[in-house]
Amino acid sequence: MTLLYRIVLLALLLGSAGLQAEQLAVEARRGDGIYSLLRRYDLVAYGCNIDEFKRLNRLTNSSKLLVGYRYELPIEVFRYDGTSIRSTTGNDDWDRAVAIKEYNESLLASGLRESDYRQDMLLYVPYHIDHCSGNFSQVKREPDIVNLGENAGSEEELDRLKDRAADRQPIAVPDQVTLAGPRTFKIFGERYAQVPLIDRELAGRIFYIVAGHGGPDPGAVGRRGNHLLAEDEYAYDVALRLCRNILEHGGTPYMIIRDENDGIRDEEYLTPDSDETVWGGASLPRNQKSRLFQRSDIINALYEENLAKGIIDQTMIAIHIDSRHRGQRIDVFLYYPEGDLRGAHRAEQIQRTFSAKYDQYRPGRGYEGSVSERDLHMLRETKPSGVYIELANIANPSDQQRIIEPRNRQLLADWLLLGLID
Structure with missing residues (x-):
């Protein structure tokens, strides 16, 4: 003793x-x-x-x-x-x-x-x-x-x-568990809570999905008419849709930033709020450095736990929306950690997917999204291989259409999924 x-x-x-x-x-x-x-x-x-x-x-x-x-x-x-x-x-x-x-x-x-x-x-x-x-x-x-x-x-x-x-079905399935048949995940909201299992293309793979900013920090802010566009709300909606896509194909996603009462929303203008939490339910601190370390610490703890189970294929995906000069139009672009060959490969796969989809649906338009190394906290301080994604310029009227239209947000999530499956 x-x-x-x-x-x-x-x-x-x-x-x-x-x-x-x-x-x-x-x-x-x-x-x-x-x-x-x-x-x-x-x-x-x-x-x-x-x-x-x-x-x-x-x-x-x-x-x-x-x-x-x-x-x-x-x-x-x-x-x-x-x-x-x-x-x-x-x-x-x-x-x-x-x-x-x-x-x-x-x-x-x-x-x-x-x-x-x-x-x-x-x-x-x-x-x-x-x-x-x-x-x-x-x-x-x-x-x-x-x-x-x-x-x-x-x-x-x-x-x-x-x-x-043990002989009965549990009432709810934990978010990190993937089982056969219909699953219910309240985080997606009532309309999208039931998630079918389409196939197992992503079985054995873990994804840590991090929607940028949240809580006291709305991130980049744009305006469209009388409406305020907050980066954290639109990044979160795309992140939720990507998380649901991964579940449909047998993968195991963790939504690191969470808003239990939002769910996937099909409105153009998403009302900003500040009640987001992190995986586990803790609130987001006001200090920016503390917020970043809070989410990277959670990812690292989950990574070590899953690695101990023998799961090697783990990826961190951070989703953001950039803010530049109002007249500057940008395509989806990606960063990966310095020296991370697996992260570079994943980012390039996603870039190729977007390029192919632009050629298919917008011939002649061309795709100019780039892939490059970047020394960012969420890439540098997290143990899994990482990809950091910027979806649009929130200040540009044309780019705004890419994120305010719910069908476009679903397409962004769908194309990100295809880049991960390839």
Whole structure:
């Protein structure tokens, strides 16, 4: 038993026999950041865990963790009463108990716990179970297990419920999972939530889709008549459409910047807002450097996690809209990281696709979009191979037509997909 376990166990044994809990604290390892530490304990998928971790340890978005320093995790440690999770925590919710049990078992399986909570009598309850919005468990109640009586809730009963639940389809599919048949993804909005699986051309490939700017930063701004055009809204809509396209062909996309109430929109003029979050639900900081590192840190943590599973083909795609002189018309152009041959190859594939489509649909017009190296944060600081895409000049009236027309935004996403499939 480690010193940490002895300290926590002693504190619990000396405390009252009620529902008193201690906060779990761990030492930061070399290379740990906020996201990598929380990901190790399976906490980073919930934004409220990230915010609570920073609150507990008085950290900011730009804070660095010190090696060997102890940080409190958003996990409470209860003294297990030997009867059930529900009686231990004073909450009779069955689904909640199942979720807590699964969390403790996952930590045991990954080696982050030395023994089962029924052996060392220490029950971990992560913060998101009670404080984050949304589902905390894939397991849902059935009508015949709602009224189980006073003595229900033993661990054997929870195992039985878990086995029965395994035979049922989950109500929602997590965004990073691709399964056969119709899938439902609320992020795309009600009209586009159902995503068919057309084929598996992108199976085994992972894409981190990053719509530029968001939150307190609308990015480049243009005007068309009385309408304000915000870069982050139009880049996000194209990014969503590309993400949905990837899912249709069996790939695994992560929408790093998210707006849970927008979805894919078929209007010309998209209303600007500032409620975007990042993967996991955390809000976007006001400081630009912090915003950039927030999203690159998330991508790097996901990259390492997927690489450990043996998935090598991973690509970061950043989608932006440029701003230049009103009279300057530009075609879609692309950047890749310095020295990244795979990124260069992907960018050139996309460029060739756009060139071919221009020849097909706009003969004689010609395509002048370029591909070049660029030292940009999202290319330099992310571990996967990357492509940075500028869709148009938001100030040019002709280029504006490329992004305000919803059919054109879908074409942009479709042609980007073809460039990735080739």
